[in-house]
Amino acid sequence: MSSLPHQLLLLELDDETGRSLASDSLVQSCTLAGAVLAELQLRERLLPVEANRFALASGEPLAGALGLAEGRLPARPRTLAELISHLGMKIKPVRMALLTELEEAGALRREDDRLWIVTWRTRWTEADPTLETTLVAHLRDWLDGMTEDVAPSREDLLLSLLRASKLLETVWRPEELEHLDPLIRERTERAPIGKSVTSAIHTTRMVLAAAS
Numbered sequence: 001m002s003s004l005p006h007q008l009l010l011l012e013l014d015d016e017t018g019r020s021l022a023s024d025s026l027v028q029s030c031t032l033a034g035a036v037l038a039e040l041q042l043r044e045r046l047l048p049v050e051a052n053r054f055a056l057a058s059g060e061p062l063a064g065a066l067g068l069a070e071g072r073l074p075a076r077p078r079t080l081a082e083l084i085s086h087l088g089m090k091i092k093p094v095r096m097a098l099l100t101e102l103e104e105a106g107a108l109r110r111e112d113d114r115l116w117i118v119t120w121r122t123r124w125t126e127a128d129p130t131l132e133t134t135l136v137a138h139l140r141d142w143l144d145g146m147t148e149d150v151a152p153s154r155e156d157l158l159l160s161l162l163r164a165s166k167l168l169e170t171v172w173r174p175e176e177l178e179h180l181d182p183l184i185r186e187r188t189e190r191a192p193i194g195k196s197v198t199s200a201i202h203t204t205r206m207v208l209a210a211a212s
Helices: 004-012 025-042 064-070 080-088 092-104 130-144 154-164 174-188 193-211
Strands: 046-050 053-056 108-115 118-126
Touching (some): 004 025, 004 092, 004 130, 025 053, 025 080, 025 092, 025 154, 080 193, 092 108, 092 118, 130 154, 154 174
Antiparallel strands (some): 046 053, 108 118
16 A cells, blocks of 8 residues: 555554544544545646646546545635645545555454444554554655755655644654754655645634634
């Protein structure tokens, strides 16, 4: 599984409890929506159509969870932050589809917590650590070997998402991050998806607060 949303989920979930390490459900939803949109951009399914606005490309949707996400995007062009807010509100079925794909790949194990015969919570614990440990090692090696002339890459997008959701400690220790902070800031400036996620979280919080 090499897509950004799959990678994000592998790092977001606690290996033993299967619970999200994100600070709250809004951060969890918006960050995953950002990962999906970034992946659609990489696959040229989400294209810039006017100043700072994006829309789905014509043609057949992608298969699986990403195609499911495509069907939940609005028809008219919107900014990335607006798309993240929109998709974040409809992300649950997409999240479930992504988790199921990771289960089918052998990385996760679904565990349903039941009260009598009623499932009240579903957790996704680690089944095989290979995918996650390989991803963590790759990210660490990639940043360790970073030089100024390295072009923006898929790794920068994931780094930007991890920074926006405060999940960098799933890859690096706190004392390492103190030293790496300037480099991480410089690399994430090249991948503004994290800024769009942060903007979407802030805007959605304001809307929810005003409605309450």
